[in-house]
Every structure is written in structure tokens, then in C-alpha cells.
Amino acid sequence: MIREIMWVEKYRPQRLDEVEDQEEIVERLKGFLKKPEDMPHLLFAGPPGTGKTTVAFCLAREILGENWRNYTLELNASDTRGIDTVRTTIKNFTRFVDKSAGIPYRIIILDEADEMTSDAQTALRRIMEESSANARFIIIANVSSNIIEPIQSRCAIFRFKRLDEESVIKRLQFICNNEKVKCGVDALKLIYQISEGDMRKAINHLQEAAALGEVNVENVKATMTVTRESDINAMVDAAISGDFKKAREILYKLIMIYGLPETDILKMMFSAINGKKDLDLALAAKIFAEYDFRLIQGAHPDIQLSALLAELSALGQKKD
Numbered sequence: 001m002i003r004e005i006m007w008v009e010k011y012r013p014q015r016l017d018e019v020e021d022q023e024e025i026v027e028r029l030k031g032f033l034k035k036p037e038d039m040p041h042l043l044f045a046g047p048p049g050t051g052k053t054t055v056a057f058c059l060a061r062e063i064l065g066e067n068w069r070n071y072t073l074e075l076n077a078s079d080t081r082g083i084d085t086v087r088t089t090i091k092n093f094t095r096f097v098d099k100s101a102g103i104p105y106r107i108i109i110l111d112e113a114d115e116m117t118s119d120a121q122t123a124l125r126r127i128m129e130e131s132s133a134n135a136r137f138i139i140i141a142n143v144s145s146n147i148i149e150p151i152q153s154r155c156a157i158f159r160f161k162r163l164d165e166e167s168v169i170k171r172l173q174f175i176c177n178n179e180k181v182k183c184g185v186d187a188l189k190l191i192y193q194i195s196e197g198d199m200r201k202a203i204n205h206l207q208e209a210a211a212l213g214e215v216n217v218e219n220v221k222a223t224m225t226v227t228r229e230s231d232i233n234a235m236v237d238a239a240i241s242g243d244f245k246k247a248r249e250i251l252y253k254l255i256m257i258y259g260l261p262e263t264d265i266l267k268m269m270f271s272a273i274n275g276k277k278d279l280d281l282a283l284a285a286k287i288f289a290e291y292d293f294r295l296i297q298g299a300h301p302d303i304q305l306s307a308l309l310a311e312l313s314a315l316g317q318k319k320d
């Protein structure tokens, strides 16, 4: 599966000490390790690729020990978050804590919480109150103001900043050494510029450039424009030829790793489709119009785009 070979996952820090640049945050959090009972609920806010999810998992690992996964519940935007489901899941999860095993509480990581409606957040606030004897919540959002005030006021807020050039370059050099890939400082500086302090983006550009042989300026430039177009093209081809699974893997890479906006993906797919022979383009146009509309209406983008790929698959199979 694509995730296992992605350097962003391979080099995701496992301990707080490995996290680059967010020193202030790391220091404050380390204070809680000495006396976990005193840790309040936490709210992590900040731009993408700055370590919010990573730090949440490092913290859970360090507080809960080697079996931390048994005591940690992660809910992100792609999970069902109808509030009844959330309530039942969280209630069941926090019913019991084995304090004799040295587990002070269970940890619930609510990633991408700013995608929850304010009604859902209001219900969440109640759930937080009901379960706080046995649980701590780590709520993650890009922008803290998208989280309702009553939740904010129950949390200690941590603001993640974009990573600085020195930290990003240091991490990229570490990865190159480990992967035995040649890299030049100019190329790393260029990667920093295009990634805007987003370590996820930086590492992905690094890996793309390295795949071309070595990390030099020329190869970094090549990763900037070509990859997306060729990824979109490969995705569309895979769908049309009936390989839905492969198409979906590429889609996830574009959304999650590159952070390409879904509406851009749709537009680029539409241009790619127009070059395809043997496809009923009139029908394809109708299908695209329908999904364009759904995305504007605020339907779940990754689900909608997956469904679109499935329809293209069906359309592709129809031709003969």
C-alpha cells in the first residue's frame, strides 16, 4: 500500500524529542508527562504539515506506554461523526480505565475537528464533560476560531507555527543521509520555498526528486509541475481501464499528501478526460457536471471523487 513507502510516514517522529522546531509546545507538553493527572484537555491549532497529529500521537505514546494504542481512540474527518455515533463510541471507549495498570486515563484524538458542524461541537462539549473522569481529549484544528468557544475554554490551547527553514532543511538532510540519497543545499532551499513551512509537503517533494536520481535543483523543479498532471492522468487512465483501486490510491496521494484542493482535482481530471479516445465524452461531461455541483454543495470531497472514479470506471468498460 502506498502509505508504507511514503517517507512522510516512515519519518513521522515517534517521540516528542524528535519533533522539529515546535520547542515551546514540546516543553509545555513534557511538563504533563511528569504529572499526567494534571493534564487538561488540549486543543492543537495551526497550518497543515506542522506536526499536530504527530505530536498528539507522540504524547499518547509517552503517557500511556507501550500498549498506548489500546487506550487511544482516533477519530478523523473521514470517520462517521454523526453525533450519536460519536457519543456511543466515546462512551463505550471511556467506560473503564485500568488505573492499576498505570493508565491515568484514555485519550481521544479528534483530528480535523473544525470540519464538525457547530451543533455537533455543542454535543461534543457535553460528551467531553460526561467522560472527563476517564478521558482526555486532544482536539485538532487548522484554525482555532472554527472551534466553538465553550470547547476552547475547556482546553489548553497550543498554536503550531509553520516550520522554519533551518529545521526543515535539517530534517530533509537527515532523511537523505538515511536513504543514502545525494542532495544539494540549493535544492533543499528550493524545496523549503515551495513547501511554505509545511513539512509534509517538503518531505514529499524530497521523495519525488530523489526518485529522479538525486535531489538537485533541476529534479526539484521537475517535481513541482509535472507530477500532478501526470498523477491526474495516471489516475484517470487507471479508472477508465477499470483499475479502481489504483485510481483511488493516486487520488488519496493527491488529496492527503499533496493537499491538492478537490475542486482543482476535478478540473484537472476534466481536462485529462477530454484527451481520451473511446470514451463517451458527452456522458462524461454530464457526470462531471453532477459531481461539480455536489462538491459546491459541500458533500464529502474524498467520497465524491472516489464515486466519480467509480463512474468513470463503469463508463470506460462500456465502450466495447
Ligand SMILES: Nc1ncnc2c1ncn2[C@@H]1O[C@H](COP(=O)(O)OP(=O)(O)O)[C@@H](O)[C@H]1O
Pocket (backbone or CB within 6 Å): 007, 008, 009, 011, 012, 013, 018, 019, 020, 021, 022, 047, 048, 049, 050, 051, 052, 053, 054, 055, 163, 171, 199, 200, 203
Ligand atoms: N515538527 C515536525 N517535526 C518533524 N517532522 C514533522 C513535523 N511536522 C510534520 N512533520 C512531518 O510531516 C508529516 C505530517 O505531519 P502531521 O503531524 O500529520 O501534520 P499536521 O500538522 O497536518 O497534523 C509527518 O509524518 C512528519 O513526517
Ligand SMILES: [Mg+2]
Pocket (backbone or CB within 6 Å): 052, 053, 054, 111
Ligand atoms: Mg493532521
